[in-house]
Amino acid sequence: MDKIPILRLGNFLLVTIQVDLYDRLALNLEADLVQMVNKTNARGVLIDISAVTIVDSFMGRIIGNIASMSKILDAETVVVGMQPAVAITLIELGLPLKGVHTALDMERGMSLLKSMIDIDEEDIDQESTDDDIITQ
């Protein structure tokens, strides 16, 4: 089992990290996730790390990378279910996960993603309305 499964849920992709992310597994996950975002036109990525009890700087970097890559492909990333001890360790390691949205659990993460996508769509609607006004 050297692949972390990526589940599709409507517009979102869901990844549950349950095993230690060693080098090859993490790189595979990055590549698979970016390909899935592209293939499925996903607008959001939910990463559940509730089973992760030990975190190191490598894992912090991987999560940051995934968020940045998804952002370029126009998908938001939300990390959910972080254990308190993991949050403490990340800050002590000097990794505040900038650019990564977080939520307490799956349901809150899902509604956060939905609200972010709604805002995006409103912006687009607004822009197209502005265009209409200009062309009139």
Add this chain to the structure above:
Amino acid sequence: MDKIPILRLGNFLLVTIQVDLYDRLALNLEADLVQMVNKTNARGVLIDISAVTIVDSFMGRIIGNIASMSKILDAETVVVGMQPAVAITLIELGLPLKGVHTALDMERGMSLLKSMIDIDEEDIDQESTDDDIITQ
């Protein structure tokens, strides 16, 4: 990491199996899942086994057990993402997973669960309508 995380998604619970289910892990999963069904009033359980490439009779039995336990607590179980090789092995082992619903992927599993729950609710509506007629 000796626990498999159980994610709540509205009325459903979602479990992704990514590691080999050895004895203690499987028993923990059974216990956790039954408790979560009870605590969250979940109506459905989705088990994703797309990362499982090797299956034995123990794992087949665990999946059957989870489905039976959930059923007693009024929740349906759908197994999604089974690899073709796993399906072949299960049948060769004489484990046709009776009583367990299956679907090709997450989205189909979700809609199968929704349709099963809708049917249940229609039955209840029907019964209450019948009662109304009797009491009138």
